[in-house]
Ligand SMILES: Nc1ncnc2c1ncn2[C@@H]1O[C@H](COP(=O)(O)OP(=O)(O)O)[C@@H](O)[C@H]1O
């Protein structure tokens with residue numbers, strides 16, 4: 351049992367850290383709403399100038415950048431999720447020769463940072479004539495996402511009672527049917543959480559986009575933001591508005607899906 | 623309908639020999655109980671029969687067919703798991719229908735068979751619920767129902783009652799037996815509880831450290847145990863063992879005697895023996911009195927509620943026909 355004092359202390363500590371986390375976000379929002387012609391000061395609120403978003407959108411060509419981002423992110427998340435579920439199922443619930451070695455190989459993909467492979471990757475993709483295409487952004491990110499996703503889904507499948515899979519086998523279900531109809535409906539919270547994480551990482555990927563594409567129409571939003579920054583260093587409020595535009599899709603997706611994974615966590619807790 | 627035969631079946635997990643040279647024939651329609659202490663290889667034997675575990679050596683037959691290489695779903699068996707393994711996101715109806723749908727049974731037949739199983743197991747009011755909304759006893763009945771609707775060649779059950787409370791367990795014991803007799807399906811039932819084994823099995827196979835110690839009817843195991851292990855495992859309170867020297871009697875080898883053959887002293891018994899009371903277990907209809915005699919401890923059986931106190935002396939004797947003799951070295955019955 352925690353005493354009243356301990357409880358209060360807990361709330362105070364949580365409150366302080368929440369503030370620390372929230373302040374920069376609020377600061378950006380306030381800055382984005384400042385008078386663009388006024389004196390720029392980060393974090394102060396001096397009016398509600400929603401037109402900053404419109405200006406930033408047009409100046410920054412975000413219509414095109416966001417389109418590229420969506421094409422890349424949706425493709426990466428879709429295929430990476432599909433492959434991760436399949437690979438996680440195999441590593442989590444099947445016994446086969448070499449599974450341990452193979453799994454460590456996957457983990458290697460998780461540990462190597464983009465910075466370490468970006469140069470050889472560039473030459474490889476150039477040899478394949480894939481630089482300056484969406485493929486150059488999609489394929490490498492599917493690969494890195496699958497490394498994480500496989501690890502994540504394997505961990506999930508390991509928590510599934512073996513007897514459930516065996517019951518389905520004895521009932522005559524194929525491995526394929528068992529995965530999609532018996533296990534996956536239970537895995538929804540795990541899959542949704544993974545989807546959000548992968549989407550966030552793909553959406554925010556900067557280095558790969560910077561190196562692989564030079565065509566303006568292929569550039570993704572984070573890249574757009576940086577070019578924007580170069581052109582408008584003095585216009586702090588437009589810069590903040592652009593940041594909000596770039597961050598918004600991830601926030602929306604998170605809010606939209608969080609209901610599901612919180613419900614999933616609760617269901618698990620109640621059953622004990 | 624089909625019987626089951628294990629022929630010299632073995633299973634190794636690395637250096638662990640979980641099952642050794644198991645040979646066991648189970649007749650068509652028979653209720654066979656595999657019993658033994660934890661880790662004796664019962665589950666492994668059952669899982670090999672189900673096809674969930676590869677067989678290291680020997681052969682397993684279902685009917686006339688060797689099933690060593692047959693996939694689990696082609697073996698036409700149904701299994702009840704210890705944790706029930708119900709599909710959490712499906713209704714009770716869908717849980718019961720799952721195996722039939724996978725086997726492409728026509729819809730009308732599925733309806734009929736599920737309804738029938740639900741009636742027999744008293745699940746009719748629960749068909750639209752999900753497993754999370756069931757009590758332990760209800761979930762257990764759904765697990766039984768899922769096996770029942772399949773109408774398989776063989777039922778396999780691995781400690782299906784171990785998650786129920788004592789009262790429900792006794793009740794369900796009878797229910798499983800009644801159902802099995804009704805459908806007359808060969809059943810292999812695993813338990814570590816000798817009371818379950820004695821009350822349910824047509825025959826019982828006693829396992830210990832991966833070995834089959836003895837197979838027989840409950841009566842055979844109780845009256846004529848093949849060795850000390852079986853003698854000590856079957857029956858509660860357990861058989862007591864002693865040597866003649868320990869209690870001051872002229873009896874050969876190791877002697878085993880069950881409580882009902884150790885009685886307060888009267889003419890016609892072997893004795894009298896004197897000992898000090900170590901415990902008293904008064905159950906109302908009968909009383910078991912633990913007695914220390916020299917190095918040995920025997921349990922005396924008395925009808926009704928006996929007024930005995932720990933520490934007192936008691937005079938008792940042995941019923942000659944109840945004595946069993948075992949080899950001191952090998953433990954084999956003589
Ligand atoms: N998958 C496995 N891997 C390694 N050892 C196992 C495995 N399954 C069972 N064993 C071992 O085999 C022996 C028999 O186990 P089990 O058949 O589960 O016994 P029981 O059901 O009689 O309690 C035990 O020593 C157990 O540790």
Ligand SMILES: [Mg+2]
Nearest residue numbers: 661664665666
């Ligand atoms: Mg077991």
